[in-house]
Amino acid sequence: MESAFIAWLRDHLPPHPLLRLGPGDDAAVLRLASERDIILTTDLLTDGVDFELSACEPSQIGRKAVAVNLSDLAAMACQPVAIVVSVALPHAGAGLLARSLYHGILELAQKFDVAVAGGDTNTWAGGLVISVTALGQVTPRGPLRRDRGQPGDHLLVTGQFGGSLLGRHFSFTPRVHAALLLHRQFELHAGIDVSDGLSLDLSRLAAASGCGAAIALETIPIAPAAVTMAAREADGRTALDHALSDGEDFELILAVPPADAERMLDRQPLDVPLTRIGRLVEQPGLWQVTADGSLSPLAARGFEHQ
Template identity: 35%
Template sequence: MDEFSFIKWIKSNQKKDRNVIIGIGDDCASIRINDENMFLVSTDMLVEGTHFDLKKNTPGEIGSKSIACSISDIAAMGCSAKYAVVSICFPHETETEFARELYRGINKMADAFSIKIIGGDIVSGKKTLVVNVTIYGRNEGLKTISRSGARADDALMITGELGGSILGKHITFKPRLKEGLLLNKKFNINSMIDISDGLAADLGHILEESRVGAILYEDEIPISEDAKELARKTGFSALHHALYDGEDYELLFTLSGRESQKLLASKSFPSRLSKIGYIDKSKGIRIVDTYGNQKK
């Protein structure tokens, strides 16, 4: 099944509500409370064998990742995460200590961001472990940053480094909630998304929602050491891994050229920042290589 086509189909069948400012198709839904305040909600489901491996990952790591993914969605909106509801389907044979350790992992990550767990559901099934976290946030008077605000000539920027997350980052990452809030408070960010599907795919979501295109400079894309290590094993280039691996959970965002200069000149930003390209009016993504040649 094509996941994204199905989401579009679901979106096309929803009735409009004037209080739903941002609906299906973004990192979070944004619901109007009053003229200044928005209520944000997002949900993520993690499935054994797809998002984690019980043979490689501890219960605590699985729990930590399950809520970190949802926190990252709030980060992508430039807002504050406040509460979470956790639902888990445990296989019948699950031992109590395993379940407790998983929940400790959830609690530890929630505590790190002052998020309160306020409810959920626990069920048992035949074989597969599934963890679903629904997270609630507030804009605290700030604007909510969507995927659809990118403008021609915007600079395209990213936090951290990309690629090779399967070597460990995909399970141990810390969501960029502090960075998202700082960007929203101090700078005029036009669009933003967290990188869960990969740089190319998630940039594609911004471009589709904003109806614009992008130029990427391959020499400016921050490639992680894990991507380089993985490239030596897979035969793909480190750049390929940086573009397509996914589950980096870094923030990808656009802002005016002037704002990008202001951001890069700031001394106190808590993570690495890279300007990797710009937005233009053409459709799709074009990559400029070391020699100035363009390719799709």
């Protein structure tokens, strides 16, 4: 199966100017004619934890496996360059499953001009496991980190939040182009992508920066899917609860100096809205801004691997 699949993959990979030697040898060869730093990130997705193979198309899984890595690169405002993909396939129908996975992988790789440099495949008695490692290159302004926020920074987010399980966790667009544009045109102090939940990931950015975060709950941009989930489920969670904790929105949270935040909000330079939801504060922790302007503790909720 492996030899036939590699042959199929080589036939379907488009040429890429940075890829000197791709799948089929012991390792890939990339030519990076730059002194800028290289960024590496990896994510592993497992059947039964991150997706249900029986309930979706394999191409959706392949696309998502690439997209979550590109979202990590977007969070650091760097340019994606290449990916390597490793897959453990169930024995039954392994060849067909691999090709279907790669339809989704190649779709997103081509959209973001990312070289598919190689990887590994194997079969086993368990469920589908796919791991993607992405390589990116920082811009001349350097990487956007999560530990450089400062008290007084305004907190801006892209897009909307909540209800991703209704489909958006497969179809989201990594905010690579948005991050690169904003990093180029404005001063950004810190950033993170929302994979595990808006409140949880915001608390992580604040903690990494050695400060706290205060948000005005009425400003949170709530996705229509969050409203739908709140209406259909009997657990008592509101649409706002879903927006704060569902995760897999893969939007960006940015800590921005006040003057640049005002410019960003006035210009709205992206094809998705930018919304101010709060600010970084000196008091550690996550806080809700109440009606009288005081701060009340807010629980950070979301998905955490056990």
